[in-house]
Amino acid sequence: MDxxxxxxxxxxxxxxPNDRISIITFNSEARVIQPMKKLSALNIEQLxxxxxxxHADGGTNMSAGIDCSALVFENVLPEANDDYDNRILFLTDAQPNQGSLxxxxxxxxxxxxxxxxxxxTFVGVGVDLNTQSISLITxxxxxxxxxxxxxxxxxxLLDKNFDLIMTPLVFNAEMKFQSDLFDIEHVYGSPECDQLKQGECIKINTLFPSRTDSNEQTRGGVVLLKLKTKQPITNTLNTAGRFSVTYEDRLGTKYEEKQSIDINIxxxxxxxxxxxxxxxxxxxYVTLLKHWINHDREHKYNEKKTFLNLKETNIDQLSPWERKSTELIVSKQYQEQLDAFLIYFKSEMEYIQDKDLEQEVKLLTKLIEYEN
Structure with a gap:
């Protein structure tokens, strides 16, 4: 909490000085600590x-927190204009156990x-963050x-990257792909990929900017497309793929861009x-870990389950959104697969020259050496 x-x-x-701020706390109920006011009208040190x-106490009633936030904005909206955006910064473990569940x-x-x-903007605090709940919210x-x-x-996150996470870049971004010889087999990195229609490769409600470093390099999201041929190809070495992107800015103005690329096959x-x-x-890496989690938990509970939908016995009478950790299981079969994958991972990490990948190496090593 500190x-x-x-x-x-x-x-x-x-x-x-002209920005407005309000602060609300919530446990079993919500409480306004600071009503909505301009910063220039506040005693910052007192705030x-x-x-x-x-301090933290009581349960987690997220509905009370968001409802109270909505009420705080009621008197501010008449003064809103196109120069300002309004945003709720919601800090939570995303495991509501009181109120509307x-x-x-x-x-x-x-x-x-x-x-x-x-x-x-939701910030999930702690390892018990309920990813299912947050995924629906966003x-x-x-x-x-x-x-x-x-x-x-x-x-x-909230200090150095404050402007980036608070300022949407575009809304309703959609990208479509068309080709006479290829179909999209799978999309990786798009949050709505399971609901995309044929030809759609990105459908995102909101995109936010990413920071560019002194070397003009940017750490941001990447969407990967896995293509499959519509029919056997023999003599054709290149084929054109056509991309179209539509999006709108914060004021609702719509834009469209198109581009063709040659795909070397x-x-x-x-x-x-x-x-x-x-x-x-x-x-x-992520695909292998998902397969491991599903396989080993399915084996333990002797029942087929899907990732993040595991029906362990609810002996603690938790709410539908609360989660409890389970015993780590790494079968010999998957320890061998992880060990083989680690060799590939290290070779790629050396080529890419990204030291941040060391955290994945440590996790893989821990799983490989884990004694059940």
Missing amino acids: ITIEVISKVVDHLK KHYLSII DGTSFHSCIESLAKQRIYT KHRGANYFSVHHSKKFLK KNEINYANSGIRKAILLMN
Whole structure:
């Protein structure tokens, strides 16, 4: 809780005198700590003092928190204009155990707020973040989410990257792919990939900017397309693929761009850049881990289950959104697969020259050496 208070204090430092701020806490019920006011009208030191005495207790009633946030904005909206955006910064473990637990009213409130250009950023705090709940929440316009497990990442997110996570770049981004010789077999990296129609490769409600470093390199999201041929190809070495992108800006103005590319279909592995190579590496990494989790848990519970939909016995009477950790299981079969994959991973990491991939190496090594 201490690091949360420290980070929120730094968020206040990012605001300008004409920006408005309100602070709400919630457990079993919501409470307004600071009504909505311009920063210039507040005693900042006194506000930070109020923040410093906040402590965690009670349950988690997320519906109360979002409903209270909506009420706070009611008196502000008449003053809103195109120069300002409104955003709720919602800090939670995303495991509600009080109030409305079916999520219907909660999602309805977020959707209603988005229509008024009041958007929401969710920050999941702690390792118990319920990813299913957050994934549903962020399908709403203007919403985004982040998961933080330690103070350093928390501080970097809400201090150094404050402007990036609070400022949407475009809305309703859609990309379509057309080709006479190829169909899309699978899409990796698009949150709506399971609901895409043939030819659609991206459908994202909101896109946010990413920071570019001094070497003009950007760490951001990548969408990978796996293509399959519609029919056997013998003599054709290249074929054209046509991409079209549509999106709208924060004021609702719509744009469209089109581009054609030549796809080389020789049986050679070729990476256009190290970013694509890293994306493919991480896609293979995540796919293997998902297969391991499903296989070993299915074996333990002797029942077929899908990823993140595991029906362990609810002996603690948890709410539908609460989760409890389970015993780690790594079968010999998957330890061997992970060991073989680690060799490939290390060779790719050396080529890409990205030291941050060392955290994945440590995890793979731990799983390989784990004694059940």
